[in-house]
Amino acid sequence: DPSKTKTHTCQEQAITALLTAYATLQNAYGTDTTTWLWGRVHTLTTQSAAAPLIAGGFSGGPFARPGGALTVDVGNPSGAQSSPLAFAYGSGSNVRFISVMDPAAANAQVKMQLPGPERDAPGVFSNTLTLLNMYVQNQYFDFLYGHQVDNNGLPTQRFTP
Missing domain, CATH: 4.10.910 (30s ribosomal protein s13; domain 2)
Known part of the structure; x- marks a missing residue:
């Protein structure tokens, strides 16, 4: 009634x-x-686009992550999870870019983050920070451009059988 x-x-x-x-x-x-803790339920797990054929070192996580939908540190959980308290996600921002502007162009700086992982690093250099590790820890690297690259190149050697 x-x-x-x-x-x-x-x-x-x-x-x-x-x-x-x-x-x-x-x-x-x-x-x-x-x-x-938000990071206990809001996690990032990456997966190789070629999984399950190629996985292992090309996938990573879960990593505790801040952020959320429509924020600078994007982390959009799937709505199709088993629990209403599940906030895991597999994709977020694809690049973070900071420009430190200076009137003198030579002093301008660019900082960048890429969510990686870069090829081969997880399996070959597991004791070093990979792009993915730097990304989840909010660490940026210097992105050189223009004449900043001059005299900062590194030699590369390839060995093939």
């Missing part, structure tokens, strides 16, 4: 929603709120 249905004020609905959300989090993660 609709006449017996109690209406709720906006304030009551907001309080009920917050209490329900808090209870849901307590049931999932316990009562110690200091252990409720």
Whole structure:
């Protein structure tokens, strides 16, 4: 009977929603709120575009990540996850770029992040920071351009059988 249905004020609905959300989090993660870390549920796991044929060192994670939808540090979780408290994602920003402008063009700087991993590094140089590791730790590298490249080149040698 609709006449017996109690209406709720906006304030009551907001309080009920917050209490329900808090209870849901307590049931999932316990009562110690200091252990409720966003990075535990908001994770990045990369996968090779050629998986499952090529995977292993070409995939990485899960890595705890900040960010969210429509932010600078994009991390859009899939809506088709098994839990409403799951926020894992497999793709986000593809590049981060910072320009430090200076009137003297020679002093201008560009910093960049690429989510990698670069080819071969995970298997061959596992003790060094890869592009993916730098990306998840929000570390940038200098991106030289124009005459900044002069005298900063590195020799490359290839050995083939």
